[in-house]
Amino acid sequence: MKKQKVSVIGAGNVGATTAQLLAMGGLCDVVLFDIVDGMPQGKALDIAEACPLWNSSATVIGTNDYGAINGSDVIVVTAGMARKPGMSRDDLLKINAGIISGAAAEILKHAPSSVVIVVTNPMDVMAHLVLKATGFNSNRVMGMGGVLDAARFCSFVAAELKISPEVISSMLMGGHGDQMVPLPRFTTIRGIPVTELLSKEKIDAIVERTRNGGAEIVALLKTGSAYYAPAASIYEMVKSILLNELKVLPVSCCLEGQYGVDHVYAGVPAVLGKNGVESIIEVTLNEAEKSAFMKSVNAVKSLVESIT
Ligand code: APR
Numbered sequence: 001m002k003k004q005k006v007s008v009i010g011a012g013n014v015g016a017t018t019a020q021l022l023a024m025g026g027l028c029d030v031v032l033f034d035i036v037d038g039m040p041q042g043k044a045l046d047i048a049e050a051c052p053l054w055n056s057s058a059t060v061i062g063t064n065d066y067g068a069i070n071g072s073d074v075i076v077v078t079a080g081m082a083r084k085p086g087m088s089r090d091d092l093l094k095i096n097a098g099i100i101s102g103a104a105a106e107i108l109k110h111a112p113s114s115v116v117i118v119v120t121n122p123m124d125v126m127a128h129l130v131l132k133a134t135g136f137n138s139n140r141v142m143g144m145g146g147v148l149d150a151a152r153f154c155s156f157v158a159a160e161l162k163i164s165p166e167v168i169s170s171m172l173m174g175g176h177g178d179q180m181v182p183l184p185r186f187t188t189i190r191g192i193p194v195t196e197l198l199s200k201e202k203i204d205a206i207v208e209r210t211r212n213g214g215a216e217i218v219a220l221l222k223t224g225s226a227y228y229a230p231a232a233s234i235y236e237m238v239k240s241i242l243l244n245e246l247k248v249l250p251v252s253c254c255l256e257g258q259y260g261v262d263h264v265y266a267g268v269p270a271v272l273g274k275n276g277v278e279s280i281i282e283v284t285l286n287e288a289e290k291s292a293f294m295k296s297v298n299a300v301k302s303l304v305e306s307i308t
Helices: 013-025 039-054 089-110 123-134 146-161 200-211 213-221 228-242 287-307
Strands: 004-009 028-033 060-063 074-077 115-118 141-143 172-174 180-182 247-256 262-273 276-280
Touching: 004 013, 004 228, 013 028, 013 039, 013 228, 028 039, 039 060, 074 089, 074 228, 089 123, 089 287, 115 123, 115 228, 123 141, 123 247, 123 262, 123 287, 141 262, 141 276, 146 172, 146 180, 146 200, 146 213, 146 228, 146 247, 172 287, 180 200, 180 287, 200 213, 228 247, 228 262, 247 276, 262 287
Parallel strands: 004 028, 004 074, 028 060, 074 115, 115 141
Antiparallel strands: 141 247, 172 180, 172 262, 247 262, 262 276
């Protein structure tokens, strides 16, 4: 049976680590694209040479030719400039908008049936640009951010409670990082609400650390930004799509009336399957959550307006 195909646009830290996880998982063939001559080819060859050790039959190809993404089932867009210390995600807006619009035109040309996961920051805005430039149905263009924020939140809760992160399930909404809307009442430890096990002060501190999770790593690395947890988050989303797992994940989706929002990307609980976003789950937010969510929606809206 023909394996499914996933193409990763941008072979930097996040893109190459994603390609590595996909090849290790053996679920699909992998194409790694970048504009830098030789770099995606070198990284792809290195990953391909590891496949025998992972018992993976994935083929991994590196390329500077967009033709190689032809017929991809899923495309992951990580092309762009990474955030430097002291630089906000929004500083990257104009540079990355140009890069993403170019990539979207190539996706439309070579992989018109694909599901696209946008990772390049500011991710909600970039997803909007991809949707516009490809003209795809909105279920086929989504952004990655919430899965990463939720994973960060779970890892900090696990460390605080000295328990395995595996038993923690968490949901959050809104924008990625600073604009995130935390929902501690939906974080559970094998069904036990975290609010039963940690004080408000402890939870607030964990929420704050999660909001700044990306910046904390940027400050430590000094050059570049996080990539291991981002790539693991992308892998979780791609797997749910390729295997039609129908996992409920925090995903940046184009809202079409849900939560009273029209045609703006925001992080919401969504079901991911073979068609991309299969459905969006609407939960009842309290007043404080609603106002934080609308703040993040309006921030995305005004960034989109500033570049379109
Ligand atoms: N087409 C394809 N690739 C491009 C283009 C382009 N037009 N322009 C730049 N790139 C490539 C760069 O050559 C580089 O290899 O995108 C890659 C980006 O990689 P890194 O700089 O290592 O950035 P990374 O850490 O992978 O982050 C990528 O994901 O999490 C977000 O904020 C992060 O927006 C950033 C993105």
